[in-house]
Amino acid sequence: MNFFHKYKLSILLSLCGIGCLVAYHAIGAYINKDGVLIESFGFLPLFWIFQLLALVVLTISFFRSR
Numbered sequence: 076m077n078f079f080h081k082y083k084l085s086i087l088l089s090l091c092g093i094g095c096l097v098a099y100h101a102i103g104a105y106i107n108k109d110g111v112l113i114e115s116f117g118f119l120p121l122f123w124i125f126q127l128l129a130l131v132v133l134t135i136s137f138f139r140s141r
Contacts, residue, residue, distance in 0.1 A: 081140055085133040092125030 079086065095118040104114035 082133060082136055085129045085136060088125050088129035088132060092122045092129065095119075095122040095125060 099115055099118035099122070102115045102118075104112060106112055
């Protein structure tokens, strides 16, 4: 339980990132009748931003607890 208490923000950010990736794949991409690709591209950069923030918070939390 102490592990989750120390790293709860990092876990939350990582889960938000995974949620963005799941949403991107659940919505999917398709080509409309004019030949234009329609996709929810915004979820991909959000995934990487959340994962980067989770890594930064995890690193800071780890070194603060030492």
